[in-house]
Amino acid sequence: MPSKQKATGSHYTPPELARFLAERLVAEVDFRRLPELRVLDPACGDGELLVALANSLPDNTLRNTVITGIELDDLSLGNAQERLEAFGSKSNxxxxxDFLEFYTDSEAQIGLFNNGPPTNKTIPPVDIIIANPPYVRTQVLGARKSQELAKSFRLKGRIDLYQAFLVAMTQCLKDSGIIGVITSNRFISTKGGASIRSFIAENYEIVELIDLGDTKLFEAAVLPSILIARKLPSTSRSSTNLKLPNRFVRIYENRTSNRDDREELVHVDSVYDILRKNFDGEYLVSETRFKLSTGTLSFSNLSSEPWQMVTETEKGWIDKIESAAKYRIGDVVKVRVGIKTTADQVFIRSDWDDMPEGRRPEDCLLRLIFSHDDAGRWRSSTRNESPKKILYTHEVRDSKREAIDIERYPCAAAYLRQYRERLERRKYVIKANRKWYEIWVPQDPLAWGRPKLIFPDISPSPMFFYDNEGLMVDGNCYWIVSEEENTDMLFLIQGIANSNLMTRYHELIFNNKLYAGRRRYLTQYVEKYPMPDRHSAHSRRIVDLVKKLVSVDVGDSMTEKYETDLEVAVAEAFGVEPLLSF
Ligand SMILES: C[S@@+](CC[C@H](N)C(=O)[O-])C[C@H]1O[C@@H](n2cnc3c(N)ncnc32)[C@H](O)[C@@H]1O
Known part of the structure; x- marks a missing residue:
């Protein structure tokens, strides 16, 4: 079942969440102005959302309501139909x-302007859409399908199924009609969400965007959000600026706060109670703490920038940091991803030493390679007895990166030839005019030898660690080398990036927490970290402290002391209060 769920994106909405969404939507509708009410769920499953909506409508409204449910799956559709029959609406x-096919079918499009009852070819525009459309990640969907979808729905890049649904649903909504969608929260902050963000900003006034964070309100691999928005009349649909009110609500489990203040927290029975209370603060549900924040969404005119969910106080704090900053990390260094071999089992192993002479590649080609589990704060924390090494197939000749000539390395050649068939199956390598035995993304062979910072792509807290021993890292990590001889710039970046201050900044600006308090550290985020003037006294202090923290013999108690001092120095560099207990 789970794999079917993944492929069809069917995580049905729990009744309580359905009720919450239905109530929020109904509160936005002025029923007096609607002689007939039309509602639609274009991926209705068992009809949970339509049932919740029917239950939430004001008395006497149902008999003027036309309910439409679309669904791919016969069995679920039958259930939905049966459940809704009991309500006595005007018609069902x-x-x-397939709702998406329907909306790319040109004949069906003509039907959009029809005002009669829904038919096989027409769904006349509706007043309310309530939906939890399938969420199928681009990786599962496949690149080609994803690009086709983007083209059909006039979006850019590789898109997810829910993004196509949003466009198709917008076409079925009346001007000033209201939509309530449960969807992944990824579109708010990712690069891949840029196109759908512009689409929403052009077509809707956002009433409320609720980031349900890691509250686990339902069983899906992604963190969910709820978008409640009103479709703009065509005359106002000109710019990509978000129209007010743009309220946001953000709720996440709070793992970091002080454990002694339980008495002061608001005790409630469920996350829904917190959402219904709808005011900022910390809450306790059984043993779990949650933090709710509300405010106005902020956004840049560039749709490539994520939408930000920050309160007034948080905005003031961010502004201070940004005005104290002299540049961003991306202005002074390049953040690179680690090596991608596209055949790790052949190239990366920990058992090279066990191989017979003659088949064991030459030592000079075997290089130590670390992954995310070797990462530490300040220095690598690896405890691996038999560390992994990569058979690195590249070198620099005449100042150009080239694949090695394997005839010069008979043992490596003998080893690789055993896997020739498998390696040649990587058609893209051959197509790119590369040698069959090459690793796919080797990065710059010379840069690996330089002092660098390494950090894993996902971790609960920042783990920027220093290396000056020529370590390589795999595709689960990123790395930064300094172009200069002087490594102080690396230490300054390390001090800033590992601080609580920058963790908080990252969280507020990029809004990309995952389950279990983990965060994503991607190039596109880290490059945007603000940096203080490198020549200031604060920066020199930060560099000195980091040098101590990366030195081999610093003990635990000293680490704690230096980390506290560092937090103070970083805060001073940006003119804000230190975040000592983050
Ligand atoms: C996330 S479930 C939500 C179901 C229901 N609305 C709920 O909230 O419980 C998504 C539903 O969309 C259906 N579905 C997937 N692709 C579809 C498509 N192209 N057209 C119509 N329904 C689709 C799935 O079968 C599944 O029942």
């Missing part, structure tokens, strides 16, 4: 079909 229309 349930149809098994």
């Amino acid at each position: 229309f349930f149809k098994r079909m």
Whole structure:
């Protein structure tokens, strides 16, 4: 079942969440102005959302309501139809079909302007859409399907199924109609969400965007959000600026706060109670703490920038940091991803030493390679007895990166030839005019030898560690080398990036927490970290402290002391209060 769920994106909405969404939507509708109410769920499953909506409508509204449910799966559709029959609405229309195909079908499009009842070819525009459309990640969908979808729905890049649904749903909504969608929160902050963000900003006024964070309100691999928005009349649909009110609500489990203040927290029965209370603060549900923040979404005119969910106080704090900053990390160094071999089992192993002479590649080609589990704060924390090494197939000749000539390395050649068939299956390598035995992304062979910072792509707290021993890292890590001889710039970056201050900044600006308090550290985020003037006294102090923290013999108690001093120095460099207990 789980794999079917992944492929079809069917995580049904729990009744309580359905009720919450239905109530929020109904509160936004002025029923007096609607002689007939039309509602639609274009991926209705068992009808949970339509049932919740029917239950939340004001008395006497149902008999003027036309309910439409679309669904791919016959069995679920039958259930939905049966459940909704009991409500005695004006009419119900349930149809098994692919909603996306329907909306790319040109005949069906004509039907959009029809005002009659829904038919096999027409869904007349509706007043309310309530939906939890399938969420199928681009990786599962496949690159080609994802690009086709983007083209059909006039979005850019590789898109997810829910993004196509949003466009198709918008076409079925009346001007000033209201939509309530449960969807992944990724579109708010990722690069891949840029196109759908512009689409939303052009077509809607956001009433409320609720980031449900890691509250685990339902069983999906992604962190969910709820978008409640009103479709703009065509005359106002000109710019990509978000229209007010743009309220946001953000709720996340709070793992970091002080454990002694339980008495002061608001005790409630469920996360829904917190959402219904709807005011900022810390709450306790059984043993779990949650933090709710509300405010106005902020956004840049560039749709490539994420939308930010920051409160007034948080905004003031961010502004201070940004005005004290002299540049961003990306202005002074390049953040690179680690090596991608596209055949790790052949190239990366810990058992090279066990191989017979003659098949064991030459030592000079075997290089130590670390991954995310070797990462530490300040220095690598690896405890691996038999560390992994990579058979590195590249070198620099005449100042150019080239694949090695394997005829010069008979043992490596003998080893690689055993896997020739497998390696040649990587058609893209051959197509790119590369040698069959090359690793796919080797990065710059000379840069690996320089002092560098390494950090894993996902971790609960920042783990920027220093290396000056020529370590290589795999695709689960990123790395930064300094172009200069002087490594102080690296230490300054390390001190800033590992601080609580920058963790907080990262969280507020990029809004990309995962389950279990983990965060994503991607190039696109780290490059945007603000940096203080490198020549200031604060920066020199930061560099001195980091040098101590990366030195081999610093003990635990000294580490704690230096980390506290560092937090103070970083805060001073940006003119804000230190975040000592983050
Ligand atoms: C996340 S579930 C939500 C179901 C229901 N609305 C709920 O909230 O419980 C998504 C539903 O979309 C259906 N579905 C997937 N692709 C579809 C498509 N192209 N057209 C219509 N329904 C689709 C799935 O079968 C599944 O029932």
